[in-house]
Amino acid sequence: MAETSLGRPVTVFIADDQAMVRQGFGALLAAQPDISVIGDAPDGRVAVAEVKRLRPDVVLMDVRMPEMNGLDAARAILAAGFDPPVRVLMLTTFDIDDYVYEALSIGASGFMLKDAPAEELVRAVRVVAEGQALLAPTVTRRLIADVTKRRAVPRVNSNVLSALTPREREVLELIAKGLSNSEIASSLFVAEQTVKTHVGKVLSKLNLRDRAQAVVLAYESGLVTPG
Structure with a gap:
């Protein structure tokens, strides 16, 4: 095999x-x-x-x-x-x-x-x-937006993001919007490996398992709003 x-x-x-x-x-x-x-x-x-x-x-x-x-x-x-x-x-x-x-x-x-x-x-x-x-970008974004609109989403204190640098917050926001690493790299005009490093730091600092949890936290902290 x-x-x-x-x-x-x-x-x-x-x-x-x-x-x-x-x-x-x-x-x-x-x-x-x-x-x-x-x-x-x-x-x-x-x-x-x-x-x-x-x-x-x-x-x-x-x-x-x-x-x-x-x-x-x-x-x-x-x-x-x-x-x-x-x-x-x-x-x-x-x-x-x-x-x-x-x-x-x-x-x-x-x-x-x-x-x-x-x-x-x-x-x-x-x-x-x-x-x-x-995370299929369009379906995942639509699903989370729909759920957050239709029911009360448990909120977390936005201070949880204080450990992130401005660039890491920016990367988290783009992850939550459904962008892949290559798309984030193009958006920020940096190398894809640089994005991977930022993503790793975001997950580590926020004690998140993966990008799926990062998306949820971005919505629950108010960094990204549905719509």
């Missing part, structure tokens, strides 16, 4: 209450030379137990499942603090879903629609396995 930057194939676990979804996604991913599907589960409770046993690199987690929903299952997995970390990618049928916002808040690496093209699912697994957040 092909190796990734991890030095081995990416291991994936699939949690979904629909057998056809588990089988379909499983077959698609298993056909990739750099991905290995090591298990699946029909509900959140089984998923948590199996993920703790198998320690996959990436978990594809359906939002709505019996016994324990995907949000609670993701919270349990992420709270376990595995080292190396287990990344959780939420699956949803709807592009606007309150659960997705909460999933990003607790540390999920992103989300994608179940009806997304096959190549997007494969790319998503690879991106998340590399430790990056999967």
Whole structure:
């Protein structure tokens, strides 16, 4: 099997209450030379137990499942603090879903629609396995804006951003607006490696797991407003 930057194939676990979804996604991913599907589960409770046993690199987690929903299952997995970390990618049928916002808040690496093209699912697994957040700019921006408008978003004190330099705040704002590192580099007229350094410092100073949590914090602190 092909190796990734991890030095081995990416291991994936699939949690979904629909057998056809588990089988379909499983077959698609298993056909990739750099991905290995090591298990699946029909509900959140089984998923948590199996993920703790198998320690996959990436978990594809359906939002709505019996016994324990995907949000609670993701919270349990992420709270376990595995080292190396287990990344959780939420699956949803709807592009606007309150659960997705909460999933990003607790540390999920992103989300994608179940009806997304096959190549997007494969790319998503690879991106998340590399430790990056999967944030489709337009959908993520629309989702967060929609949720923040429709319900009270828990606010954090804007002073939490005081540890950041002006340039780091600027980078955080652009992350929250959905820009990739290369797009941020173009916007700020700096090298992409410089942006990567700034992003790393932002995440470290704010004690954030990844870009997904950075987006949420940017909205909750008022640095970026929906609309």
